[in-house]
Amino acid sequence: xxxxxxxxxxxxxxxxxxxxxxxxxxxxxxxxxxxxxxxxxxxxxxxxxxxxxxxxxxxxxxxxxxxxxxxxxxxxxxxxxxxxxxxxxxxxxxxxxxxxxxxxxxxxxxxxxxxxxxxxxxxxxxxxxxxxxxxxxxxxxxxxxxxxxxxxxxxxxxxxxxxxxxxxxxxxxxxxxxxxxxxxxxxxxxxxxxxxxxxxxxxxxxxxxxxxxxxxxxxxxxxxxxxxxxxxxxxxxxxxxxxxxxxxxxxxxxxxxxxxxxxxxxxxxxxxxxxxxxxxxxxxxxxxxxxxxxx
Amino acid sequence: xxxxxxxxxxxxxxxxxxxxxxxxxxxxxxxxxxxxxxxxxxxxxxxxxxxxxxxxxxxxxxxxxxxxxxxxxxxxxxxxxxxxxxxxxxxxxxxxxxxxxxxxxxxxxxxxxxxxxxxxxxxxxxxxxxxxxxxxxxxxxxxxxxxxxxxxxxxxxxxxxxxxxxxxxxxxxxxxxxxxxxxxxxxxxxxxxxxxxxxxxxxxxxxxxxxxxxxxxxxxxxxxxxxxxxxxxxxxxxxxxxxxxxxxxxxxxxxxxxxxxxxxxxxxxxxxxxxxxxxxxxxxxxxxxxxxxxxxxxxxxxxxxxxxxxxxxxxxxxxxxxxxxxxxxxxxxxxxxxxxxxxxxxxxxxxxxxxxxxxxxxxxxxxxxxxxxxxxxxxxxxxxxxxxxxxxxxxxxxxxxxxxxxxxxxxxxxxxxxxxxxxxxxxxxxxxxxxxxxxxxxxxxxxxxxxxxxxxxxxxxxxxxxxxxxxxxxxxxxxxxxxxxxxxxxxxxxxxxxxxxxxxxxxxxxxxxxxxxx
Numbered sequence: 084x085x086x087x088x089x090x091x092x093x094x095x096x097x098x099x100x101x102x103x104x105x106x107x108x109x110x111x112x113x114x115x116x117x118x119x120x121x122x123x124x125x126x127x128x129x130x131x132x133x134x135x136x137x138x139x140x141x142x143x144x145x146x147x148x149x150x151x152x153x154x155x156x157x158x159x160x161x162x163x164x165x166x167x168x169x170x171x172x173x174x175x176x177x178x179x180x181x182x183x184x185x186x187x188x189x190x191x192x193x194x195x196x197x198x199x200x201x202x203x204x205x206x207x208x209x210x211x212x213x214x215x216x217x218x219x220x221x222x223x224x225x226x227x228x229x230x231x232x233x234x235x236x237x238x239x240x241x242x243x244x245x246x247x248x249x250x251x252x253x254x255x256x257x258x259x260x261x262x263x264x265x266x267x268x269x270x271x272x273x274x275x276x277x278x279x280x281x282x283x284x285x286x287x288x289x290x291x292x293x294x295x296x297x298x299x300x301x302x303x304x305x306x307x308x309x310x311x312x313x314x315x316x317x318x319x320x321x322x323x324x325x326x327x328x329x330x331x332x333x334x335x336x337x338x339x340x341x342x343x344x345x346x347x348x349x350x351x352x353x354x355x356x357x358x359x360x361x362x363x364x365x366x367x368x369x370x371x372x373x374x375x376x377x378x
Numbered sequence: 379x380x381x382x383x384x385x386x387x388x389x390x391x392x393x394x395x396x397x398x399x400x401x402x403x404x405x406x407x408x409x410x411x412x413x414x415x416x417x418x419x420x421x422x423x424x425x426x427x428x429x430x431x432x433x434x435x436x437x438x439x440x441x442x443x444x445x446x447x448x449x450x451x452x453x454x455x456x457x458x459x460x461x462x463x464x465x466x467x468x469x470x471x472x473x474x475x476x477x478x479x480x481x482x483x484x485x486x487x488x489x490x491x492x493x494x495x496x497x498x499x500x501x502x503x504x505x506x507x508x509x510x511x512x513x514x515x516x517x518x519x520x521x522x523x524x525x526x527x528x529x530x531x532x533x534x535x536x537x538x539x540x541x542x543x544x545x546x547x548x549x550x551x552x553x554x555x556x557x558x559x560x561x562x563x564x565x566x567x568x569x570x571x572x573x574x575x576x577x578x579x580x581x582x583x584x585x586x587x588x589x590x591x592x593x594x595x596x597x598x599x600x601x602x603x604x605x606x607x608x609x610x611x612x613x614x615x616x617x618x619x620x621x622x623x624x625x626x627x628x629x630x631x632x633x634x635x636x637x638x639x640x641x642x643x644x645x646x647x648x649x650x651x652x653x654x655x656x657x658x659x660x661x662x663x664x665x666x667x668x669x670x671x672x673x674x675x676x677x678x679x680x681x682x683x684x685x686x687x688x689x690x691x692x693x694x695x696x697x698x699x700x701x702x703x704x705x706x707x708x709x710x711x712x713x714x715x716x717x718x719x720x721x722x723x724x725x726x727x728x729x730x731x732x733x734x735x736x737x738x739x740x741x742x743x744x745x746x747x748x749x750x751x752x753x754x755x756x757x758x759x760x761x762x763x764x765x766x767x768x769x770x771x772x773x774x775x776x777x778x779x780x781x782x783x784x785x786x787x788x789x790x791x792x793x794x795x796x797x798x799x800x801x802x803x804x805x806x807x808x809x810x811x812x813x814x815x816x817x818x819x820x821x822x823x824x825x826x827x828x829x830x831x832x833x834x835x836x837x838x839x840x841x842x843x844x845x846x847x848x849x850x851x852x853x854x855x856x857x858x859x860x861x862x863x864x865x866x867x868x869x870x871x872x873x874x875x876x877x878x879x880x881x882x883x884x885x886x887x888x889x890x891x892x893x894x895x896x
Contacts, residue, residue, distance in 0.1 A: 127726065174579060174716070178572060195726040201717035204430065208852075215850035222842050230835060264785055267847055267855045271792070271862070274843030278836040282803065285832040313806045316752060317799040320745045324795025327741035328788050333733030335422075336788055343792070 085311070087355060088304040091363060094356040098245060105252020112255050117262035118166060118198060120212070122205035124176065125198040126165040127157060132191035140165065143187050147179055158334035162195070169199065212266040216247070219273050227277070231284060232371055238361030239280045242353040246276045250345045264339040272346030275321070279314065279354040286310050287362065288372055295369045303359040318351045382879055390875045394766055397773025404776060417776050420783035421564060422854050423731050425724030427571040429563040430556065431539070431578060431714040438531050438712045439469055439519065446506070446517075447471050453494050459483065463514070471517040483515065484508055497522055528558045531711040536561055539714075541707035542577050561714070571721055573700075581669050581713050582704035584621035586652075589663035589675050590614040605671045605691060613665045613672070618655045623648025627705035629698035632688065638698045639688040642705065649685025657681035666691070668701075720853075734787035741791045742768070749798055753805060759880045760801045767797050767865075767872040774864050783857030793865030799836065800873040803829045818889050822881065833873075841866045 118125050128140075140163060141154045150168035157164040169176055177197055184192060200208070223243060228236045247269060254261060286306040294302065307314075322344065329340040404416050421428055443466055450473070454461050459482070464473040475483050487495045487508040497505045503522040508515060519527065532555060539561055543551050552564035563578075565571065589611050590599050597616040604610065623644050630641045644652055656664075656678050665675040666689050673691040693701065746764065750757040771790065775782065808825030815821040840862070847859035888894060 195723045197721040199719040204718045211850050215846055219843055219846045263855055267785060267858050270843045270847050274840040277839035281835040282832045313802050316802045320798045321795035323744040324741040324791045327737045328791050331733060331740055332737035333730055335784060
């Protein structure tokens with residue numbers, strides 16, 4: 084049996100530091116919102132013309148007044164991602180860009196994707212994204228509150244916040260873009276982290292009924308060990324699926340799968356080192372669940 | 379838990395077979411005659427354009443209030459009440475009335491069966507709110523009034539948008555209302571929405587009005603610019619004809635001038651009015667005005683009684699075709715703004731499908747290999763279940779003709795990764811049971827029973843997350859929540875019926891073998 088409980092305190096401190104650092108990053112550096120949430124225009128352009136490169140594209144685009152323009156390679160050598168604010172929400176801006184590029188490079192390029200999100204829509208998308216995450220956290224709280232005693236709910240929710248905050252913190256640190264699919268990833272992380280925690284809690288509760296003489300400190304360790312191979316196998320298969328999306332699923336799904344990978348790793352870690360330590364600190368015992376049964 | 383009746387086995391097999399046949403439908407061309415269903419590809423996979431249009435209702439509100447003020451004047455005149463200082467500013471109608479009639483006027487507006495202020499019997503709210511501002515009365519739209527106005531202009535706009543898009547002839551457009559002032563347009567297979575965008579961006583409000591430098595014009599005059607920006611002219615506010623009077627419009631080649639023109643045919647009322655106006659105004663210039671710009675202002679040389687005519691204005695064939703189309707399909711009640719646009723080219727769509735399929739195949743193979751290494755024979759059972767799970771999932775998506783998006787494919791891959799969880803929970807539990815229980819059958823049985831709450835809890839949490847995504851997410855993200863959510867049900871079915879069936883068969887054949895699962 085692995086002595087997970089020997090490191091409860093150490094890992095709690097590590098987690099606390101990570102959460103604080105994440106919050107600092109989120110407050111001071113903020114998140115790199117994509118056009119879904121910030122508004123603006125995105126063009127994915129493909130060209131085999133060797134005259135076209137990041138700097139020649141940028142020079143060309145700067146001839147038109149677009150505000151803040153960013154040009155990046157996207158995936159391979161032929162694809163570029165162009166983003167700009169389109170502050171005045173000009174209608175014919177795409178036409179204008181196309182004809183200006185035509186002038187410099189001939190018709191040697193192809194607009195593979197064009198997205199334009201107005202300021203009103205982006206504000207609404209951001210709001211509904213925040214609502215979606217909040218509602219999902221609230222519903223998880225209610226669900227686990229119905230299924231378990233409050234000490235367990237608290238443990239699960241703290242673990243959940245831990246995972247979401249650190250994942251977002253990592254996105255802030257690495258300056259990765261937050262778009263609609265990241266919201267989907269965060270919600271899935273919420274589901275996954277909960278799932279993982281619930282399986283261990285289920286075992287903790289079962290063991291609490293079985294052994295009245297074992298302290299919660301030992302009992303959580305027994306439960307973690309008993310469910311450990313399941314925890315690992317499920318994490319491994321989920322990660323295998325996610326890594327194959329990350330490496331082979333195309334450029335568009337990269338952010339989504341990366342967020343999920345972070346989430347699964349943190350989710351697995353937190354069900355062991357966050358959720359369980361809350362039970363220990365709240366001194367959960369057989370009485371806690373028996374009291375519930377009498378009600 | 380390990381006993382299966384014959385009937386049940388047959389039932390499970392039929393369900394599996396049914397969905398597998400439906401799933402295979404996606405590979406068949408031409409379509410299966412019996413079940414003519416396929417998974418829809420989202421715009422991000424098949425390529426196409428998504429446009430969200432917002433109706434700018436402010437001119438409609440202003441126009442409507444203008445009409446109401448005219449109505450008020452005549453209405454009270456008939457009742458012998460004089461309305462003074464009637465004016466319209468900031469979407470408010472203000473007027474004054476003699477003190478003795480004031481209460482009567484207010485009652486007139488607040489009466490439940492008011493003729494001048496409708497809606498009360500239907501909505502328990504009037505169209506207009508009236509407030510007493512001392513020496514003046516003030517009218518503005520009530521909440522219900524605004525809602526009604528928006529809904530009706532949305533209905534009209536939707537109809538016009540549909541007509542315009544149908545005229546262009548794109549395949550299977552999807553045109554839907556969103557809220558009460560937005561219209562969503564999905565155009566599959568369209569990789570350059572430029573033309574549609576420019577067609578939807580025009581109100582196409584056409585009027586025929588005389589050029590009138592005479593300040594004495596009883597309707598008043600206004601200064602209007604020419605389309606090409608070259609010049610401007612004073613034009614009478616009196617409308618001779620509007621786009622509503624048009625029956626048809628077509629682009630034509632004028633043989634005499636070798637110019638592209640738009641020829642139009644008028645309805646009976648229009649033809650009569652046009653004939654009368656032209657006969658009494660020979661020699662004057664008739665301005666043809668589209669969306670507040672003069673297209674051209676030809677001089678009338680003869681009475682036009684045939685009810686047809688031509689509009690010239692330096693058109694190219696394309697612009698004449700577009701104008702004819704706009705005139706045929708009618709004017710929008712209010713301008714539309716494109717507030718969100720997402721367009722994916724068909725080759726990027728195909729690339730996304732390819733990448734998604736490769737990722738699915740690789741993810742699938744990796745999981746299968748891993749499970750086989752971990753559990754040997756039971757890994758094999760899990761893997762068979764996994765294949766069945768995937769096919770049933772695709773079968774259900776096909777049956778409901780769900781829309782598959784790129785995040786949706788990610789949801790399927792993720793389902794593959796997470797689906798083994800339930801089997802793992804069961805197998806791990808059985809292993810534990812086997813430590814104390816020597817009878818294989820009993821150990822397997824209690825393994826299934828005891829792992830059930832954990833499996834249910836674990837899947838419900840994921841299902842909750844998927845449900846929230848379904849209601850909050852839009853477009854591609856919705857596709858993700860659908861595959862993730864449906865995946866949970868197919869996973870539970872395949873684990874509890876298919877995997878359990880195979881496990882039961884294997885265990886009863888090897889009931890005396892030791893260390894059955896490792």
